[in-house]
Structures are given as structure tokens and as C-alpha cells.
Amino acid sequence: MGDFYERFVDVEVDAGEAGPLAERMVEWLVSEGVLTRERSAEGMYSSQVRTGYVPGPRWHEAVSDPSDPGWLPGPVAVLVGRDYHVGGQGADEPDAVVCPGCGKRTVIVDYPESFEPDEEAWRRFREAIAVWKETGEGVLACSTCGVPVRLTDWQFASGFDLGALAFDFWGWPPLSVAFREEFRRRLGHRMEEQMGKL
Ligand SMILES: [Zn+2]
Structure with a gap:
């Protein structure tokens, strides 16, 4: 118990399909009891919605x-709805x-030297994410190799995911491997998992 969650993020579904897919997933979870x-x-603290489904x-x-x-x-x-999702505790950046x-790794938060994002490095991403949220489009060229990369293809490190559908399980004991596999199979998409705490 307590103010923590396990989160599944569908990182492939597009915004138009997210609503109907969410409804099918809820239908399945309700039919399973x-x-x-x-x-x-x-007992829930998701910022985007006020209520959730009771166990x-x-x-x-x-x-x-x-x-x-x-x-x-x-x-x-x-x-x-398109959004960025951050696990962990209180962080808002990867x-x-x-x-x-090219595999170039850009450090955004230089732990443990700093707990604040390198604003110069992160600003381009922050702005591109805002555009992606608004329009679904977003391409950001790599400042090292120059290749234009779709925003959703950038690899954000540890617990930062972009997606149009996510599920927050508030205060649940660890979900089983079998349940997570079945959840993923029914989404039919790549799914990232996060843990977080208020
Ligand atoms: Zn590159």
C-alpha cells in the first residue's frame, strides 16, 4: 500500500486507436474480475485523470x-492521449x-553531480515533445550525426516513455509475470513498464 504505482505504457498505439483499445482492455480486466x-x-494520484477503476x-x-x-x-x-510518462520519484526528465x-548518448541529468536537467541539452527535446503532444508529429535531428529521428524512436533512458495509452496500478502488489505477458499480448504493441512513487 502507499502512494506508489506500477505503470504500463503502450509506446506504439496512435492517439486515434488509444481510446478504443483502452476500452477493450478494461472490458477484458472486468471480465476477468x-x-x-x-x-x-x-488512493490514486495520476495527474491526467481524477478517477480509476476499482479492483x-x-x-x-x-x-x-x-x-x-x-x-x-x-x-x-x-x-x-499522447503524453510523456516518467517513472521514479518526482523526476520530469530522463x-x-x-x-x-549513431548511438551517441546525451546526458540530461548528470547524477549524482546534479539533480537538475541540463537545460541546454534538454530544451530541444522538451520543445519537440510539446509539438508531438499537440500534433502527433515530431522529428528531431541528432546534433552529432545529423540524422532526423522520429521523437518516438529516440531512446530515453530509464523510466521515460512517450505513448498515447498508459495504465497506472495504484498501490498494487507486484503484478505477476504471467499477467504482464498477457497484458502485453492483448495490447498487441510494444509496452514499457515503470515503477513510481509520489
Ligand atoms: Zn546520431
Whole structure:
């Protein structure tokens, strides 16, 4: 329990398909008894939505160790729409970004020397992400090799993902390998996983 989440981010779905896909995923989770249709805001802190789906009678079938009888997981928030998602605790930028063309790694936050982003390095990405959120388009040329790279193809390091659909499981015990595999299979897309804490 507590103010932490496990998050799945679909990093391939486009914005138009995200809503219908979210609905199919919820339908599946409700039919399995993992969630209900009831909504609650209690114990969840996703910034994009106020309420999530309350766990169902068989929520424990989704977790790897259901042995704590006092554990009551919180709601699952479904986040539809292009956005960037950051795991961890309180960070708003990735540690680094790697060009998929030349492999050049650009440090954004130089831990442990600094806990603030290198604004000069990050600004181009921040601006491109804002355009991508707005329009779905975004290409940023690598400042080392010059190759134009689609924003969604840049490799953002550790817990920073762009996607149009994400699921926040608030206060759940660790989700099982089998559940995560089935979730991924049903999304039908590449999925990134994050952990985070308020
Ligand atoms: Zn490059």
C-alpha cells in the first residue's frame, strides 16, 4: 500500500486507436474480475485523470504474491492521449537520451553531480515533445550525426516513455509475470513498464 504505482505504457498505439483499445482492455480486466466498472479517486494520484477503476473480486490473480490478506489495492487509472510518462520519484526528465542512428548518448541529468536537467541539452527535446503532444508529429535531428529521428524512436533512458495509452496500478502488489505477458499480448504493441512513487 502507499502512494506508489506500477505503470504500463503502450509506446506504439496512435492517439486515434488509444481510446478504443483502452476500452477493450478494461472490458477484458472486468471480465476477468481483476477490475470492476466502479470508479474511485481514493488512493490514486495520476495527474491526467481524477478517477480509476476499482479492483474486482479476483484482483489477486494478477499479482505474483497474493498472500497478504490485508492488502487492498487502489484504483487503476487509464491514461488516454499522447503524453510523456516518467517513472521514479518526482523526476520530469530522463537521465539521458540515446540516438538510435549513431548511438551517441546525451546526458540530461548528470547524477549524482546534479539533480537538475541540463537545460541546454534538454530544451530541444522538451520543445519537440510539446509539438508531438499537440500534433502527433515530431522529428528531431541528432546534433552529432545529423540524422532526423522520429521523437518516438529516440531512446530515453530509464523510466521515460512517450505513448498515447498508459495504465497506472495504484498501490498494487507486484503484478505477476504471467499477467504482464498477457497484458502485453492483448495490447498487441510494444509496452514499457515503470515503477513510481509520489
Ligand atoms: Zn546520431
